[in-house]
Amino acid sequence: MKTLGLIGAGNMGSAMLGGIVKAGLVKPENITVADLYQPSLDRVKAELGVNVTTDSAEVVKNCDAFIIALKPNVVELALSPLAELVREDQLVMSIAAGKQIAQLEAIVGADKKVIRIMPNTPALVSECMAGICANKNVTKEELEEVKTIFESFGEAEIVTEKLMDAVTGVSGSGPAYVFLFIEAMADAAVLEGMPRPQAYKFAAQTVLGSAKMVLETGKHPGELKDMVCSPAGTTIEAVKVLEDLGLRSAVINAIHECTEKSKELSK
Template identity: 55%
Template sequence: MKLGFIGCGNMANAMMGGIIRNGLCKPEEVLAANPSAPALEKAKKNLGISTTADNTEVAKTCDVVVLSVKPQFYEEVIAEIRNAVRPEQLVVTIAPGKTLAWLAEQFGKPVQIVRTMPNTPALVGEGITAACPNENVSEASLDCAMRILKSFGKAEIIPERLMDAVVSVSGSSPAYVFLLIEAMADAAVADGMPRQQAYTFAAQAVYGSAKMVLETGRHPGELKDMVCSPAGTTIAAVRVLEEKGFRASIMDAMKACTEKAKSV
């Protein structure tokens, strides 16, 4: 399988890294296009992939084409490649706000399109990706898309109406978690812990807690209660978080993210 990426930014590199690391494609089977020569040089050096400055070359030569440019460039890029896209090809998109109907209109002909929303933990094989195929996608193409997406983490098929919610709950949420880890580490540093050690303790606590949710199947509230001993240190901290509106601030932030996704 020849896999092509139009766009070679952080998300594309995360996806390509996971795909290659998990053996779904060999480096020489991956072709990336980007107008920035330094970006291509970096990807070629780090991943061993083939590169080009020509988007049309990717569309002409690859079995699967991933559009990994920013949403504002989708119309321009699709106009450039649509005559080269073939019915048997699979096009994978990762842009928030660009619906299957909008994408079909841009191509102006039947195209197999899977709209997705991955996230950057794909870089370490722990991504989570939502996928939504259009009516032209064959069973074989959808299976191919899911194998690609699962090569760098988990992936689930969802109805398109939920895609904007996915943007906020997983696509953008690593940034919220990084903020949390940074804040936790800052507090530990203020209490005397060396900074690098503080990052390790904070990040491992978040990683382990997430793993408990996924592997035990218990409700997060139940797991939280397990840590909160009567008159203990944890419940004192939780009380402050509740007073400061911790939950509400997260929900408000995610709502803003979802609304932005709808308007992109």
């Protein structure tokens, strides 16, 4: 695509734009960003050199594709007045949690090219994980092009729409679980006498390195866990406590409830 638009210039939208511009996928002068909050527009213009406007219609009129980077509860309100401007050859992408393709088609038309995406906040540091699905009007080549865009600031996988609620549960909301875990680890280190800034660094780097081992070695997480647990050692004592207190069940139940909430948003 030669031109790209963004409706919504919040943290997620700005993070995505930064990755796209940095990767050189679309030139800044060919990107138009719309938002009603002028300070956000001033920031993305200064940082990325993109075109900005408070009129979302300008985005739809001037771009080959555009991303709706808004909260689910305002998508219909923002998109409905623009529906007549959407062209059949234009890619309409949404990152709104729980908003199904059928709901977006009901606004812009079932004959339009609609793509649903669930990224996450690590896009801010170019480590996004995004799930992508599309309606029947989107070609395989177009879907791969969108995947390439989201891979410019992390990783992306094409999934069926029925898995998008699970994507929300495990990766869309997942950073919050990880932050909670890091905070708990750091609190424990502080309890043992470590200064808090140092505790956060030890905990966060440990999580980062462990995740990298899963991705780069291809080994099962259980196998990697066993590598750390020496017989009658310190680590297995800690693992026993986590098992006794139901860490696995708590995580599974939390993601299940998050996924169910995502399903409710689509009703």
